[in-house]
Amino acid sequence: MTRDLGYIIILAAGSGSRFSTALSKQFMELQGKPIVVRTIEKYLKHFSANKIRVVIAEKHRVIWDKITDFFPHLKPIITAYGGSERFYSVRNALETISCSEKELIGVHDAVRPFVSDEVIQRVYQIAQAQGCCVPIFNSVNTLRLVHSDGNETIDRSSVKEVQNPQVFRNALLRNAYMQPYEKRFHDDATLVENLGYKIYTCNGNYENIKITYPQDLYLAEGLMKWFENKNNEISNIQDYKAIHVH
Ligand SMILES: C[C@](O)(CO)[C@H](O)COP(=O)(O)O
Helix, strand or coil: CCCCCCEEEEEECCCCCCCCCCCCHHHCEECCEEHHHHHHHHHHCCCCHHHEEEEECHHHHHHHHHHHHHCHHHCCCEEEECCCCHHHHHHHHHCCCCCCCCCEEEEEECCCCCCCHHHHHHHHHHHHHHCEEEEEEECCCCEEEEECCEEEEECHHHCEEECCCEEEEHHHHHHHCCCCCCCCCCCHHHHHHHCCCCCCEEECCCCCCCCCCHHHHHHHHHHHHHHHHHHHHHHHHHHHHHHHCC
């Protein structure tokens, strides 16, 4: 494992109003493993367990305890309880972290299990230099701005989709979360920007989707297969080289 890049808060307290299943989407399985576990395991490659916080809903305590019985390597991870909005969940998690002002803290939705190792490293590296960083990705769709009296096409190259992790210096993130809650605060960058700070960005990865609707589970299963094939291709090339290239 590489040295800790900082801290990471993984938000797994959502009730999934857009998913409409009895079991919240972050606990549903992807090839036999809960989505939240897959997301945490991405971070365990870069962080020790004591630098990871997982925010769960209080009513999901039993589910979480069952998960950690099944995956004991997650037991050392400290949990915080979620609030009524994402904003309050992050705030609660920040209360469980005590570190220097300059230390980096990232925030990641549990339902984004496909973030790449490169993106995690890149975002933390840029945040180390600039104070914050957020991964973004080009839209593949043409975009239209809708207003009260009509709508118009906008230049899609100037509009980006925002992904996770969103990483900030501890002091900056804490200041941002001292602000009173506003409904338009959908992510951490919006809060930091509201304080007047510039948000630094870098390229995210296309597969880093947010599993939001039931159909996304099928997309996620497909992506798992895509990764398997990709890895098989790489090991086939390595086997080929080992045999044929001298
Ligand atoms: C943080 C986020 O994933 C960036 O795209 C997004 O804003 C989260 O939105 P949600 O409505 O809380 O799922």
